[in-house]
Amino acid sequence: AQSVTQPDIHITVSEGASLELRCNYSYGATPYLFWYVQSPGQGLQLLLKYFSGDTLVQGIKGFEAEFKRSQSSFNLRKPSVHWSDAAEYFCAVGAQGGSEKLVFGKGTKLTVNP
Amino acid sequence: KAGVTQTPRYLIKTRGQQVTLSCSPISGHRSVSWYQQTPGQGLQFLFEYFSETQRNKGNFPGRFSGRQFSNSRSEMNVSTLELGDSALYLCASRLARNADTQYFGPGTRLTVL
Numbered sequence: 001a002q003s004v005t006q007p008d009i010h011i012t013v014s015e016g017a018s019l020e021l022r023c024n025y026s027y028g029a030t031p032y033l034f035w036y037v038q039s040p041g042q043g044l045q046l047l048l049k050y051f052s053g054d055t056l057v058q059g060i061k062g063f064e065a066e067f068k069r070s071q072s073s074f075n076l077r078k079p080s081v082h083w084s085d086a087a088e089y090f091c092a093v094g095a096q097g098g099s100e101k102l103v104f105g106k107g108t109k110l111t112v113n114p
Numbered sequence: 115k116a117g118v119t120q121t122p123r124y125l126i127k128t129r130g131q132q133v134t135l136s137c138s139p140i141s142g143h144r145s146v147s148w149y150q151q152t153p154g155q156g157l158q159f160l161f162e163y164f165s166e167t168q169r170n171k172g173n174f175p176g177r178f179s180g181r182q183f184s185n186s187r188s189e190m191n192v193s194t195l196e197l198g199d200s201a202l203y204l205c206a207s208r209l210a211r212n213a214d215t216q217y218f219g220p221g222t223r224l225t226v227l
Contacts (some may be wrong), residue, residue, distance in 0.1 A: 104157035
């Protein structure tokens with residue numbers, strides 16, 4: 001069965017520092033991969049997605065992610081974190097080869113220190 | 115274009131009652147999915163509707179049901195509520211069945227006492 005692992009439950013970084021959130025997935029074929037962000041009391045906002053093509057994808061708010069098939073990873077990065085990036089981040093894979101029936105990781109909560 | 119809207123935003127019920135949550139997708143979107151988010155289990159897929167038909171179903175008991183109307187609006191119903199049903203219920207819409215992105219609403223926070 002498809003699964004997503006986000007090894008880091010909580011990460012704290014200083015404002016202006018770089019950020020990398022880890023995501024490992026389990027899926028037999030080329031996956032549809034997503035990163036979503038959730039602010040407290042809010043729904044999920046799509047940051048970026050990968051289906052095929054260039055393995056480095058750019059998203060909103062200055063985020064990017066790199067798909068590495070050999071490592072089954074899809075890590076999210078940002079070169080310089082802003083205080084407003086504090087939120088919970090979820091990696092997801094489409095369980096049926098598309099964007100339906102998403103399987104989510106448990107999430108990584110990001111705290112940003114001033 | 116307005117996003118996905120969910121009503122009500124907050125709901126308090128007692129055990130044994132039933133509840134109905136509503137979701138209006140983005141205009142023109144025809145696929146609606148529901149997810150349950152709890153601290154323990156995280157985000158879990160409930161079901162997906164397209165053209166008023168359930169197309170996918172997650173691993174939830176039959177107490178959880180849904181439907182979709184001809185205008186693509188969707189409702190989900192939970193009968194005989196249990197304490198463990200307390201969760202944030204998120205609705206997401208897609209343009210079509212083969213669309214590549216789900217757009218989420220703000221969720222309905224259900225508390226079961």
